[in-house]
Amino acid sequence: MNKLKAVIVKEILILSRDRAGMAMLFVMPVFLVLVMTLLQDSTFKQLDEKQLPVLIINHDADTFGLKILEGLKSSKFFKITEVENIDKQDFVQKIEKGEYLIGIIINEDATRRIRQSIQLNIQQQFPEEVGQLFEYEDNASGQARVEIIFDPILKSSYKQSILGSLKHFSAMVEARLMFEIYSGLFKDLLSIELKPTSSFDDIVNFDEKYASSGTNKIIPNSVQHNVPAWTIFAMFFIVIPLASNIIKERHSGVSARLLTIAGSKLISNLGKGMTYFVVGFIQAILMLFIGLFILPLFGLPSLQIGGNGLALLVVTIAVVMAATTYGIAIGNIATTEQQSSIFGSISVVILAAIGGVWVPSFMMSDLMLNLSKISPLNWGLNAYYDIFLRNSGLIDLLPNIALLLGFSFVCLFVSFLYSKRGLN
Amino acid sequence: MEEKAIIVIQDLLKRYKNTAKNALDSLNLKVKQGDIYGLLGPNGAGKTSTISMLCGLLPPDSGEIIINGTNLRSKPDKVKAMIGVVPQEIALFEDLTAKENLMFFGRMHGLKKDEINRRGNDLLEKFSLTEKSNKRVKTFSGGMKRRLNLMVGIIHGPEILFLDEPSVGIDVQSKNVIIEYLKEINRSGTTIIYTSHLMEEAEKFCTEISIIDFGREITKGKPSELLENNKDCENLEDVFLKLTGRNVRE
Ligand SMILES: Nc1ncnc2c1ncn2[C@@H]1O[C@H](COP(=O)(O)OP(=O)(O)O)[C@@H](O)[C@H]1O
Ligand SMILES: [Mg+2]
Numbered sequence: 001m002n003k004l005k006a007v008i009v010k011e012i013l014i015l016s017r018d019r020a021g022m023a024m025l026f027v028m029p030v031f032l033v034l035v036m037t038l039l040q041d042s043t044f045k046q047l048d049e050k051q052l053p054v055l056i057i058n059h060d061a062d063t064f065g066l067k068i069l070e071g072l073k074s075s076k077f078f079k080i081t082e083v084e085n086i087d088k089q090d091f092v093q094k095i096e097k098g099e100y101l102i103g104i105i106i107n108e109d110a111t112r113r114i115r116q117s118i119q120l121n122i123q124q125q126f127p128e129e130v131g132q133l134f135e136y137e138d139n140a141s142g143q144a145r146v147e148i149i150f151d152p153i154l155k156s157s158y159k160q161s162i163l164g165s166l167k168h169f170s171a172m173v174e175a176r177l178m179f180e181i182y183s184g185l186f187k188d189l190l191s192i193e194l195k196p197t198s199s200f201d202d203i204v205n206f207d208e209k210y211a212s213s214g215t216n217k218i219i220p221n222s223v224q225h226n227v228p229a230w231t232i233f234a235m236f237f238i239v240i241p242l243a244s245n246i247i248k249e250r251h252s253g254v255s256a257r258l259l260t261i262a263g264s265k266l267i268s269n270l271g272k273g274m275t276y277f278v279v280g281f282i283q284a285i286l287m288l289f290i291g292l293f294i295l296p297l298f299g300l301p302s303l304q305i306g307g308n309g310l311a312l313l314v315v316t317i318a319v320v321m322a323a324t325t326y327g328i329a330i331g332n333i334a335t336t337e338q339q340s341s342i343f344g345s346i347s348v349v350i351l352a353a354i355g356g357v358w359v360p361s362f363m364m365s366d367l368m369l370n371l372s373k374i375s376p377l378n379w380g381l382n383a384y385y386d387i388f389l390r391n392s393g394l395i396d397l398l399p400n401i402a403l404l405l406g407f408s409f410v411c412l413f414v415s416f417l418y419s420k421r422g423l424n
Numbered sequence: 425m426e427e428k429a430i431i432v433i434q435d436l437l438k439r440y441k442n443t444a445k446n447a448l449d450s451l452n453l454k455v456k457q458g459d460i461y462g463l464l465g466p467n468g469a470g471k472t473s474t475i476s477m478l479c480g481l482l483p484p485d486s487g488e489i490i491i492n493g494t495n496l497r498s499k500p501d502k503v504k505a506m507i508g509v510v511p512q513e514i515a516l517f518e519d520l521t522a523k524e525n526l527m528f529f530g531r532m533h534g535l536k537k538d539e540i541n542r543r544g545n546d547l548l549e550k551f552s553l554t555e556k557s558n559k560r561v562k563t564f565s566g567g568m569k570r571r572l573n574l575m576v577g578i579i580h581g582p583e584i585l586f587l588d589e590p591s592v593g594i595d596v597q598s599k600n601v602i603i604e605y606l607k608e609i610n611r612s613g614t615t616i617i618y619t620s621h622l623m624e625e626a627e628k629f630c631t632e633i634s635i636i637d638f639g640r641e642i643t644k645g646k647p648s649e650l651l652e653n654n655k656d657c658e659n660l661e662d663v664f665l666k667l668t669g670r671n672v673r674e
Contacts (some may be wrong), residue, residue, distance in 0.1 A: 002534075010517065010528045014520065136601075248518075251516030252517075253514070256515065257509065257529075260509040262501040262504035268532075
């Protein structure tokens with residue numbers, strides 16, 4: 001225990017005297033997170049505002065109208081405002097004035113009309129001698145109608161987008177109604193009671209694949225992206241002081257000297273790992289603190305860290321482990337301090353770029369998005385997104401945590417192999 | 425009765441990876457308790473390799489090393505607990521002070537804080553580093569570093585001390601202080617194995633000498649015996665040159 005303490009004290013003394021290293025670990029990330037968050041704030045806001053303002057009147061208080069409203073509302077791409085009791089002229093005017101880019105009017109009896117059309121179609125499938133299967137309502141004849149009014153400035157891709165969504169929802173409702181009608185028929189004709197399918201919505205999935213601009217990537221705000229991104233970036237910069245520390249010890253002969261002292265090498269490695277691990281943890285706390293309390297002072301939103309403290313802790317541990325072991329690996333592989341600093345910093349910057357630290361992955365092309373998955377920084381970042389934005393629990397985070405820990409394991413294994421080098 | 429051999433090296437063989445010749449070629453050595461044993465030889469003779477194997481840093485290809493009755497191969501940690509090592513290079517933390525270095529390595533040897541302070545202050549005084557004891561090693565001169573390098577190797581008062589060229593690159597004053605101190609701890613029971621290529625120093629300092637070259641022993645004996653056996657030589661340096669040749673080495 002005393003030995004371990006001595007190692008930790010030694011490491012802290014050395015690190016605290018390394019001004020460049022300390023600046024890199026603590027000043028740089030603070031600076032980066034402030035600057036990048038402020039810089040990107042407006043960009044992220046624009047992304048947020050890509051939600052199209054849509055005005056809706058729903059005259060059909062039945063399945064069709066309700067489902068369409070529900071579907072559009074659940075989409076991140078439309079900002080739905082529902083109005084009742086409004087003059088059609090007033091309604092159109094709101095679109096003309098540009099208050100809303102799209103107006104949608106769902107006419108009365110839409111659901112009943114759809115139902116009736118389906119019933120008529122079914123009737124035609126049966127031979128005439130079966131007779132009339134359904135009772136038709138007079139006022140429900142004709143097609144169901146949805147009127148769509150576009151602002152002329154609207155780009156056609158957005159038009160496609162809303163039309164696509166509407167058609168999608170409407171197809172879903174038609175299928176649902178058809179199912180209901182057939183169920184009724186089975187009951188009337190054959191006295192077979194079909195159970196209601198609770199999973200009907202799953203069959204016809206509310207999959208948000210829109211005709212154009214849509215994807216289902218989550219979009220964080222500038223703070224939610226930049227705080228975890230630069231925290232991870234900073235944690236990985238541990239690689240540089242840590243690797244150079246290891247190489248220094250090897251070159252000076254301290255490392256060999258420790259090998260001549262019974263049982264001290266293992267303790268020394270352990271103490272070193274623990275010290276840098278704690279440093280990474282302190283970085284994370286510092287950055288969280290900045291996200292929570294300092295960024296709001298600059299007029300930015302405060303970081304929402306979600307409610308899962310345990311998940312946050314575990315993910316942070318996994319990221320720090322990955323960063324620390326990566327540093328240990330580079331320290332063992334590189335032969336000179338210069339090599340380790342250059343390789344360490346370049347590799348971290350590249351992994352950060354690929355991993356969506358600089359440009360978030362939701363802005364990436366599919367190619368880059370796939371490429372981003374090879375970066376440990378991306379695993380960490382996605383895990384933080386999951387916690388901050390999706391409020392995910394540990395189970396959902398498991399894949400990313402496992403990747404980070406697997407990466408750590410590989411790094412340690414490689415370090416072990418390389419540490420045997422020279423002892424031949 | 426023959427004095428007890430504290431170190432026995434039998435048929436030590438070592439060839440480094442990707443090299444053509446053996447660095448150590450069946451080396452045999454016996455060091456008696458209380459000796460100041462000089463392992464002498466030109467550059468590349470195999471001195472450092474021998475010391476590295478003696479302190480368990482480098483595994484031999486074959487051969488046995490027995491220290492104080494314990495086989496190094498089977499119980500390395502037991503052997504390591506008996507030895508102190510002063511390596512050829514300055515194996516110190518440049519960013520720590522002299523005291524912090526002593527404290528760290530003392531702790532690694534399992535010493536208590538008070539003990540380290542007591543012994544450390546003693547050593548700092550002896551080696552005239554008291555004034556600099558709170559300065560970082562990187563501000564030290566070569567001689568100061570070498571003295572501290574030595575102090576770190578003996579902070580725990582080992583029974584057996586290995587020194588690899590301890591007097592390289594330092595001024596006469598530092599060298600004298602070091603030699604005098606080593607004689608002092610030898611008198612109080614420490615067996616010393618020391619390598620050098622400086623024959624004059626060895627002649628005055630060592631009780632036993634072994635001259636090695638190309639990883640093999642060329643001759644051994646007390647300094648006086650070596651001179652006796654080589655009547656044509658005036659001093660050990662002549663003996664050394666006669667036996668190892670005048671070609672320039674590595
Ligand atoms: N790590 C190594 N790899 C390959 N050859 C080495 C290594 N270390 C030493 N040698 C070679 O082994 C021989 C003995 O070296 P060394 O023990 O350092 O000699 P000395 O300490 O007497 O100068 C030399 O020929 C040297 O070049
Ligand atoms: Mg040597």
